[in-house]
Amino acid sequence: MTVARPAGPLGPAANAIVALLEQRTGQQLDAGRAWRIDSALQPMLRERGLTTLDELVARINDRGGSEHGLADLVVDALLNQETSFFRDAATLDTVVQAAIDMVAESPRRLRIWSAACSTGQEPLSMAMLFAEASERTGILPPEIRATDISMRALMRARAARYTQFEIQRGLPIRRMMQWFEPRDDLWEAKAELRFRLLYGQQNLIADPMPGGKFDIVLCRNVLMYLSPVTRGAVLDRIATVLRPGGLLVLGAGETVIGHTEALVPSERYRGLYRPAAH
Known part of the structure; x- marks a missing residue:
């Protein structure tokens, strides 16, 4: 071409x-x-x-x-692979609380999709938070699927090995000691954490959506790089894989407003979005 x-x-x-x-x-x-x-x-x-x-x-x-x-x-x-552990931590805490509420209302194992996961810090952060939530509440840890368009980023995400600089960006010492171990000059996520995640390559504008429905989709700090038309198309596609009552999580500077009618702001969880009622 x-x-x-x-x-x-x-x-x-x-x-x-x-x-x-x-x-x-x-x-x-x-x-x-x-x-x-x-x-x-x-x-x-x-x-x-x-x-x-x-x-x-x-x-x-x-x-x-x-x-x-x-x-x-x-x-x-x-591709911009800027990411860090527990980025916008308050938003991630809201996601975990929303998941706990979902299970309380309809007991089941949830499915979460971390779209554009970059080098893996976001899905690993979610896996740590849900492991802790499981200990507190007994909630079954969700299935977490993580995807990115970049095969290079996915290889790093699967390896889950990070430099000292990367590991210190947002990761508290307590969690670092609990979930990571030194490996040569890097820090590697322990197997019990890595095995909680399923990785795959995904082009949000071209590839078929992942199979099945998701309770929560995180697609943060991606839409800002897309044209308005493409942004709306991606949001419409994501809406098709959200369960009724599911939630979409965007970056702090992103919104669905003015880009799609398939998603609307959640009345219950500030800053999150839900499928529009039909």
């Missing part, structure tokens, strides 16, 4: 890469984030003996070339 070369202030090669990112993921890279192109792709240029983005785009467009999948690697490198 040939990468288009739209004209613009970024230059033709950079614009081609921006177009490729949006085509594959729906994510837009505006001028304020254009610095990511050079910083993210410089290692790839050096590895391949290339000096300019024009050469990289030409190689992507070379159908007879030997580097199949180069476009995928470029897109993967440009």
Whole structure:
């Protein structure tokens, strides 16, 4: 597939890469984030003996070339994988309380989906919180499915190994000592925590939705990178896999309002969203 070369202030090669990112993921890279192109792709240029983005785009467009999948690697490198343990901790506490309420009203094992899970800190945080909630209340730990478009991020998530810097971002010492153990120069989540999670690759704009219905879906800090039209389409798709009475969790700066009629703010849980009544 040939990468288009739209004209613009970024230059033709950079614009081609921006177009490729949006085509594959729906994510837009505006001028304020254009610095990511050079910083993210410089290692790839050096590895391949290339000096300019024009050469990289030409190689992507070379159908007879030997580097199949180069476009995928470029897109993967440009994805924002910013995450941390217990990010927006108050929101996660609300999610756990909502889950406890759901089980109290209809006893069952819940299903939770962490969409765009990046390198795994969010689903691991949820697994820790539910393990603690299980000890307090007897709630059965939920099935937690975690997905991301980036195979590179998923490999790290499955390995559940983090640097000292990553482990200190949001993870209290008590939980670190309880759930992680040193492994070489890294910290690795213990097997009993890793085995609580199911990982899979998922493109939110193109792939089929995961099978079955979910009680809670977390899709945080993803919609902000999508165009309004794509944002609405993703929300509509997520609504199809929420159970009646289920909940959607977005990032602090995100909302469903003005983007979809399939979801509305939850009256019971501030900042969360539920399927619209029909």
